Amino acid sequence: MKLSEKIHLLRKKHSFSQEQLAEICNVSRQCISKWEADIALPNVDKLLVLSNLFQVSIDVLLKDELELDGAKEVHTCGNHAVQQEKTGLYEGILIKESIEGEGILDYLTINKVEIWRTEGTPKYWTVIYFTSIISEFPNLISKVIIANEAKGGNWFVDFKSRNTKYIVFRDKVLHYTIGNHTEKQKVCEECKKMGIPEDQMHWSE
Structure with missing residues (x-):
């Protein structure tokens, strides 16, 4: 599943409109629309926001072969720190x-x-x-x-x-x-x- 599809599904799952997600990410609604249409990609800072907001790892967001049900629970080291399988420290x-x-x-x-x-x-x-x-x-x-x-x-x-x-x-x-x-x-x-x-x-x- 592509990043664009994951953003769309996660937004729907959490009952956010494109306008609401845009406000959280500090971007325009058109930007969210482009992410979901696979026309543009979020930058690193926005990926961090999405990861924290939707409680999924960046690995799950970025890797097409990883499905959303493989998301790990988020714990805090920094404000947006993500706990993943410890494949590498x-x-x-x-x-x-x-x-x-x-x-x-x-x-x-x-x-x-x-x-x-x-x-x-x-x-x-x-x-x-x-x-x-x-x-x-x-x-x-x-x-x-x-x-x-x-x-x-x-x-x-x-x-x-x-x-x-x-x-x-x-x-x-x-x-x-x-x-x-x-x-x-x-x-x-x-x-x-x-x-x-x-x-x-x-x-x-």
């Missing part, structure tokens, strides 16, 4: 200044926050130590990572899941098997193309 460090907006933070379990003083811009970084059980997290975070010269160029976030290391830029998800030097070298070469200096490639594993 992501763990890493995120610099808050490297992302657009704050919606993605609701899908993290924040374990610790530190303020780091830097020599660059901005002068201080808000460093978040996190875990996430959202299986689509690498793709979701890739939609909100900043890629703007005026804001520091190509930012990235690194994290791991079991024996896989992820390096994520805007719309680019790189990964390698921890301990596989050939795979890691290929990822490092891609990072160099993105303008990342070698001294920033000493990721913890």
